[in-house]
Structures are given as C-alpha cells and as structure tokens.
Amino acid sequence: MMRAVPRCGDRALGWARRRGFTLLELLIVVSLMAVVAGTLSLAVRDxxxxxxxxxxxxxxxxxxxxxxxxxxxxxxxxxxxxxxxxxxxxxxxxxxxxxxxxxxxxxxxxxxxxxxxxxxxxxxxxxxxxxxxxxxxxxxxxxxxxxxxxxx
The missing domain is CATH 3.55.40.10 (minor pseudopilin epsh domain)
Incomplete structure (x- = not known):
C-alpha cells in the first residue's frame, strides 16, 4: 500500500495557517479596541x-x-x-x-x-x-x- 507523501510546499502552507491569525480574528480584535477607546474617551471628561x-x-x-x-x-x-x-x-x-x-x-x-x-x-x-x-x-x-x- 502506498502512503501519500506530503509535498514540501503543502507542509509549509499548513504550518503557516496554524501559526497566524485569520482576517476575521483580526477584525474582531480591532473592533473591540475601537469600542474600548470610544468608551474611555466618553468616561474621561474634561x-x-x-x-x-x-x-x-x-x-x-x-x-x-x-x-x-x-x-x-x-x-x-x-x-x-x-x-x-x-x-x-x-x-x-x-x-x-x-x-x-x-x-x-x-x-x-x-x-x-x-x-x-x-x-x-x-x-x-x-x-x-x-x-x-x-x-x-x-x-x-x-x-x-x-x-x-x-x-x-
């Protein structure tokens, strides 16, 4: 029985996906930071x-x-x-x-x-x-x- 051998390019691509963040995760973090910054600016009045x-x-x-x-x-x-x-x-x-x-x-x-x-x-x-x-x-x-x- 033959085993499928992963190619070098596939292995590198899979590793990069597991190591980084998705675009959706980045958008969620940025939007949460915007909400926190807006709340702080309203809370800290002159x-x-x-x-x-x-x-x-x-x-x-x-x-x-x-x-x-x-x-x-x-x-x-x-x-x-x-x-x-x-x-x-x-x-x-x-x-x-x-x-x-x-x-x-x-x-x-x-x-x-x-x-x-x-x-x-x-x-x-x-x-x-x-x-x-x-x-x-x-x-x-x-x-x-x-x-x-x-x-x-």
Whole structure:
C-alpha cells in the first residue's frame, strides 16, 4: 500500500495557517479596541467642561425658582451678575437664594442687558446669559414662555 507523501510546499502552507491569525480574528480584535477607546474617551471628561455644565444647570434651576417666586408674590425680580457671583433683586426677605458660583473663576455675561428680568408677568421675553470658565462658554436662555435651559 502506498502512503501519500506530503509535498514540501503543502507542509509549509499548513504550518503557516496554524501559526497566524485569520482576517476575521483580526477584525474582531480591532473592533473591540475601537469600542474600548470610544468608551474611555466618553468616561474621561474634561473637569472644566463638567464644572461649567453643572453651574449652568444650577443657574437655570435658580432662575426658574426666582421666576416662580416672582409670579407667586406679584413682585418684580431681576437677576444681576456681580464680580463675586450674582444676586437676585426684588425677592422677598424670607427667601434666600444663593449668591455665588460653586466654581472659582466663573463669570457671567447677560446678552443685551445688565441683568435678567424674571417676573412677575408670565411672559418675560427672550433672555439669555452666557457663562464663561477659562476658554469654555455655555449659554442659559429662555424664549419667555419656556423654562430657562442650556442651549447649544
């Protein structure tokens, strides 16, 4: 009985296949690395951007609180930025809202005026304030009907 003798080229080709990776295996590894890199880039946020976003959310909530209080009491209320932070002018004495930023170095600029008018009228007109922290900025605005919110 004759035995099939492997040829030299077949043996080398079979050995190379067992030693290397298939294209499918390489594609799976590359796609997993891309998913991990994308997740890490989202998880590691810039602390300045995070601080600015928190301050903007806080300011929007404070402005809405003062707006509701102004409408409930029938007294005109204004929000005015200061060098140390900000202040609410016209609020009743019993209501004490914060007057400072949580993050040092933050400043605010009201578009087109020295402050925001928060009431007592239900329609207050479109207003916006831009917060600056180092080289970043974020705007909080209302169209006069809807609540103050962060705008792109």
């Amino acid at each position: 602390p300045q951007a995070t601080a600015l976003e928190r301050e903007a959310e806080r300011l929007a909530a404070l402005l809405e609180s003062a707006r509701v209080e102004s409408r409930a009491s029938g007294v005109g209320v204004r929000w005015v930025p200061t060098e140390q932070g900000f202040r609410f002018v016209g609020l009743p004495d019993g209501l004490a809202l914060p007057t400072h930023w949580l993050h040092e170095g933050l400043r605010a600029e009201v578009y087109g005026a020295g402050g925001l008018t928060l009431g007592p009228d239900p329609l207050i007109g479109a207003q916006r304030v831009t917060l600056f922290l180092e080289d970043r900025r974020l705007t909080v605005a209302t169209d006069g009907l809807q609540a103050f919110a962060i705008v792109p």
